[in-house]
Amino acid sequence: MSALAGFLDRYQERESLLHRLDARAKLPAALGFIVAVTFTREGEWLTLALLFAPIPLLVALSRLGAALVLRRSLLALPFVATAIPLVFTRPGDPVFELPLTGWTASAEGIRAVATIMARAWIAVLTAVILVATTPAVELLRALRSLRVPALLISTISFAYRYLYVVGDEAQRMIRARDSRSATIPGARAGRSVAWRAGVAGRMVGSLFVRSLERSERVYAAMQARGYHGELRFLHNPPLPRTDLALGAALVAYGALVQAAAYLR
Amino acid sequence: MTPSFATGIAAGAGLAPGPALHIPDGFVSAPVAAAGWVATVAVVALSVRVANRRLEERAVPLMGVMAAFIFAAQMMNFPVAGGTSGHLLGGALAVVLLGPWAAIVVMTAVVGLQALLFQDGGLAALGANVLNMGIVTIAVGWAVYRIPRLVARDSRPVLLGAAFVAGWISVEAGAIATAFMLALSGTSPLNVVLPAMVGVHALIGIGEGLITAAAIAFVLSTRPDLIPGAAPTRA
Structure with a gap:
């Protein structure tokens, strides 16, 4: 297996209740729960706490380990930068002033950003648990239950x-470029940025031609095996009622928490 | 794992400074997310139908491998300065090579896979993300790529110039759409997020344009039959 496979395959083999659950129940459940989380209004700390509550339970049930889930949940972190300005631009009670800039942070601004980050984190945790407990193939098949x-x-x-095949091809090309690009430590390597972008661009062009030709070979191979425009999936096993009920319970819980918050 | 492989992977996962347009869940409000879904479902449903009719039974293997190609092309990073690297978003490249309908399906597959399997962009926010990265970039990239070719003949410099500008402007358009969604959601004030996104992506867009044009140049030299309108005038 290539190193790429370690990155692309996010499924974690375990023996657990969550792993055994049918993807056709898990995917809509996770999606429904995330949608419920999205509805959380600013400063609704109790709602956020209640929506967070099932997460540790799910992590325990999945036997994934808190460390793994936590580490993966930090992926969305770089995007936080887009929300930070709200701390200073939202009018409200001043809390502190950023030195040199003259920007004043408001309590309302901090509250808004904290809410956004909490919502994002709970949603990402849910998605991470889903993906780590469900093989990618099952997840893609489950898209059918969402009427895609x-x-x-x-x-x-x-x-x-x-992705594995073309990604490996891309990596071989990157490795080839790197092995031809010797650098002296401290010295400037290569030419201008535009020249480097051009090198990357020609690699992309080459990868396109190789990929397109591969798709033609794949198509020919499929035709040789009797393909005529329609993929046949294995017959779906029946969806167990208990799986569906467990999935529905999670969504119902999220919806109930939000309903209570909006009606209060 | 070599450092460049690591940065390549990071770029593929959206961690390196590339187009920062994958909105996570929680950053768009429920109404904006819903509006994104409505627009995306309508456009993607139409695109799937048209692409399927045009490509017939080749549709699935061609668009599937092309989506894998765009995903892998996003790993093709190049060093910019100070340890940062630029990489491709791919919308303009896809539309030049595949035409608008197939390109929308391909980019939907790319953005969908990134959200579903790699948490790169949210699930509830997926409609908004496909709209920004898969539909707006392609619509704008397609329009920009066509305009100079309405007035000039399809020569190599015209095609490459058009591809460069299409790549550049498409990223800007995606960034503007993202900025408006964040502003409408109350996540980021428009007077801050719009100039910031436009400014950052003006630079990133140049990289996108350069890679797109260089990729098209390579294809023009090796397989001109693959570029619509370029086959007879091989440079």
Whole structure:
């Protein structure tokens, strides 16, 4: 297996209740719960705490370990920068002034940013648990239960399958470039940024031609096996009622918490 | 794992400074997320239908491998300065190579995979993200790529110039759309987020334009038959 596979495959093999649950129940449940989290209004700390409450339970049930889930949940962190200005621009009670800039942070601004970050974090935690307990193939098949057009699911499934192949090809090209690009420590390497972008661009062009030709070979191979425009999926096993009930329970809990918050 | 491989992976995962347009969940309000879904579902449903009719039974293998290609092309980073690196978003490249309908399906697959499997962009926010990165970039990239070719003949410099500007402007358009969504959600004040996004992506967009044009130049030299309108005038 290539190093790429370690990065692309986020599934963590474990023996747990969450791993055994049908993806057709898990995916809509996670999505519904995340939508419920999205509805949280600013400063609703109790709502956020109640929505966070199932997460430790799910982590324990999944036997993934808190460290793994926490580490992966930090992925969305760089985007936080887009919300930070709100601390200073939202009018309200001044809390502190940023030295040199003359910007004043307001209590309302801090409250808004904290809410956004908490919402984002709970949503990411939910998604991380889903992806770590469900093989990617199952997840893609489960898209059918969300009424995604079959052609789009087939395309996405193909993309996932060939990510490994085309990604490996890309890595070999990057490695080839690196091995031809000797640098002297401290000295400037290569030419201008535009020249470097041009090198990357020609690699992309080369990768395109190789990928397109691969897709033609793949298509020919599929035709040789009797393909005529329609992918056949294995027959779906029946969806266990208990799985569906557990998924529905999570969504119902999220909806109930929000309903209580909005009606209060 | 070599450092460049690590940065390549990081770029692929959206960690390196590249186009920062994958909105996580919680950053868009429920109404904005819902509006994003409505627009995306309508456009993608139409695109899937048209692409399927045009490509017929080749549709799935072609668009699937092309989505994997765009995903991998986003790993092709190049050093800019101070340890940062630029990389591709791919919308303009996809539309030049595949035409608008197939490009929308391909970019939807890319952005969808990134959200579903890699938490790069939110799930509830996926509609908004596909709209910004998969539809707006392609619509604008397509329009910009066409305009100079309405008035000038399809020569190599015209095609490459158009591809460069299309790459640049498409990233700007995606950044503007993202900024407006964040502002409408109350996540970021427009007078801060719009200039910031436009400014940062003006630079990133130049990288996008350069990579897009260089990629098209390579394809023009090796397989001119793959670029619509370029086959007879091989440079």
